[in-house]
Amino acid sequence: MDYVKTDLLVIGAGSGGLSVASGAAQMGADVTLLEGGRMGGDCLNYGCVPSKSLLAAGKAAQAHRGGAAFGVTPGAPEVDFAAAQRHVADVIDQIAPHDSVERFEALGVRVIQEYGHFVSPSEVEAGNCLISARRIVIATGSSPLVPPIPGLIEVPYLTNETVFDLRERPGHLLIIGGGPIGIELAQAHRRLGCEVTVIEGARALGQDDTEMAGIVLDALREEGVQIEEHAMAAQVRQRDGAVEVEVTDGRVFEGSHLLIAVGRKANVERLNLEAAGIEATGAGVAVNASLRSSNRRVYAIGDAAGGMQFTHVAGYHAGLVIRSALFGLPVKARTSHLPRATYSDPELAQIGLTEQEARDRHGVTLKVMRVPYAENDRARAERQTEGMIKLMVVEGRPVGVSIVGQQAGELIALWSMVMAHGLRLSAVAGMVAPYPTYAELNKRVAGAFFSPRLFESPTVKRVVRLVQRWLP
Numbered sequence: 001m002d003y004v005k006t007d008l009l010v011i012g013a014g015s016g017g018l019s020v021a022s023g024a025a026q027m028g029a030d031v032t033l034l035e036g037g038r039m040g041g042d043c044l045n046y047g048c049v050p051s052k053s054l055l056a057a058g059k060a061a062q063a064h065r066g067g068a069a070f071g072v073t074p075g076a077p078e079v080d081f082a083a084a085q086r087h088v089a090d091v092i093d094q095i096a097p098h099d100s101v102e103r104f105e106a107l108g109v110r111v112i113q114e115y116g117h118f119v120s121p122s123e124v125e126a127g128n129c130l131i132s133a134r135r136i137v138i139a140t141g142s143s144p145l146v147p148p149i150p151g152l153i154e155v156p157y158l159t160n161e162t163v164f165d166l167r168e169r170p171g172h173l174l175i176i177g178g179g180p181i182g183i184e185l186a187q188a189h190r191r192l193g194c195e196v197t198v199i200e201g202a203r204a205l206g207q208d209d210t211e212m213a214g215i216v217l218d219a220l221r222e223e224g225v226q227i228e229e230h231a232m233a234a235q236v237r238q239r240d241g242a243v244e245v246e247v248t249d250g251r252v253f254e255g256s257h258l259l260i261a262v263g264r265k266a267n268v269e270r271l272n273l274e275a276a277g278i279e280a281t282g283a284g285v286a287v288n289a290s291l292r293s294s295n296r297r298v299y300a301i302g303d304a305a306g307g308m309q310f311t312h313v314a315g316y317h318a319g320l321v322i323r324s325a326l327f328g329l330p331v332k333a334r335t336s337h338l339p340r341a342t343y344s345d346p347e348l349a350q351i352g353l354t355e356q357e358a359r360d361r362h363g364v365t366l367k368v369m370r371v372p373y374a375e376n377d378r379a380r381a382e383r384q385t386e387g388m389i390k391l392m393v394v395e396g397r398p399v400g401v402s403i404v405g406q407q408a409g410e411l412i413a414l415w416s417m418v419m420a421h422g423l424r425l426s427a428v429a430g431m432v433a434p435y436p437t438y439a440e441l442n443k444r445v446a447g448a449f450f451s452p453r454l455f456e457s458p459t460v461k462r463v464v465r466l467v468q469r470w471l472p
């Protein structure tokens, strides 16, 4: 057994763990990093990167179909599905060196490529190493949740960990789950030439604003994705080489391949948390606002902490833990300024409260402003007029923004800054966006809050007339 003493032990080399390890090492801490699977974690290998890359391949195929309005003869694209997947693998390969053992060792991090488990409140065993650490960060991420649907384990099924390995195009992909994973992968596969059926137990994109999600779902349906809502999968079976999914009301859907996308489970099982006195809930490691577990030496971040499961959230957590563990500074994880986006076409982005949540919380004090993409000149020029930005305001400050349309994921970033710093809406209304850009939508929607106060106010009109009388 090798014995290692370290300032900071990071368990898991995904989005969160890598950010903690690189930051802490570059600030002078002695850092040890454990990774039992692939460096880069879910985001690089099985999540954000491959899904966005496959969506990009789908977008390229779709561009062939939609040129008529621009005077370009549309045609059916010839899609080489294996080549599209090779593009996905190539993008992963391009990013991988950034997350590699070599890069982290060069930064001074001790990397141990083993799964770790606690043996005491301050010690973790990994392979033949026993690591004793001043502070420990659990950044073990999450795995696809495989629900106990009768028959499922007897049929071959895909998850986000295997779907990008396909080299032959699925004839008909059945997807159980209409959350972000199901919807992104449904559109990517449809555009690459597959039949796709999404089987969703409740409402597809159910975490999002109903009105905005509806625009995405309509667009997907228009492209031929079959989306079945209120269809809870109850039984799965294989018949004559096909997969069948039966839902609770008796409907049966048949396809060639099955993808499971019904949510995530935090990777805590193999950590032996009890040995360290660390409590877990069904969602993951239980943490307080400082991201500390019930064992004060141990933090949990990212998907393992069971809150919002996004790469940028894991990165945000990493920054807080570095401040707390390295400098002993008090930190507080907040969620109100954390955006999220689903990279369908059109994109769907959200920050803060949805309209319904804001109505429930703020009642009549809430003002809701909407600006359709159809009023934006860049959107007109590019014929991307489907979409809308919706702003929820209470006492002059934004409490939520929902955007559906081109570049929604880019547009929402501004609102993260506004909400993180508690800026007033006048800051957005007063900014100057280059013309013609989608970014003008942010200014327009903020302006929509002030327009009635400026243009429909008898007082303003009176003041203007008075000043005009006195001006030389």
Ligand SMILES: Cc1cc2nc3c(=O)[nH]c(=O)nc-3n(C[C@H](O)[C@H](O)[C@H](O)COP(=O)(O)OP(=O)(O)OC[C@H]3O[C@@H](n4cnc5c(N)ncnc54)[C@H](O)[C@@H]3O)c2cc1C
Pocket: 011, 012, 013, 014, 015, 016, 017, 034, 035, 036, 037, 038, 039, 040, 041, 042, 043, 044, 046, 047, 048, 049, 051, 052, 114, 115, 116, 117, 139, 140, 141, 142, 160, 181, 267, 270, 271, 301, 302, 303, 304, 309, 310, 311, 312, 313, 314, 343
């Ligand atoms: C299909 C898909 C698409 C997604 N798209 C997006 C997106 O577009 N944008 C976005 O923000 N988020 C997206 N996400 C979510 C994002 O991937 C996760 O939120 C993010 O990867 C979480 O980072 P993490 O560091 O918490 O965990 P991970 O990245 O999962 O890393 C955890 C690492 O810990 C390792 N590990 C686990 N247990 C141990 C152990 N005991 N010892 C050692 N190592 C261990 C694992 O092998 C893994 O490498 C997507 C997810 C999926 C599945």
Ligand SMILES: NC(=O)c1ccc[n+]([C@@H]2O[C@H](COP(=O)([O-])OP(=O)(O)OC[C@H]3O[C@@H](n4cnc5c(N)ncnc54)[C@H](O)[C@@H]3O)[C@@H](O)[C@H]2O)c1
Pocket: 147, 149, 176, 177, 178, 179, 180, 181, 182, 184, 199, 200, 201, 202, 203, 204, 205, 206, 207, 231, 232, 233, 234, 261, 262, 263, 264, 308, 309, 310, 340, 341, 342, 343
């Ligand atoms: N663009 C992004 O940022 C992005 C993309 C993909 C995933 N993610 C992250 O990964 C997480 C997981 O995504 P997800 O889509 O797997 O989960 P999810 O929890 O968001 O959605 C799962 C869906 O499956 C449905 N469902 C559950 N059991 C079912 C059953 N038996 N039959 C039919 N439907 C069933 C649920 O009603 C739900 O709508 C997301 O919440 C997000 O944090 C982010």
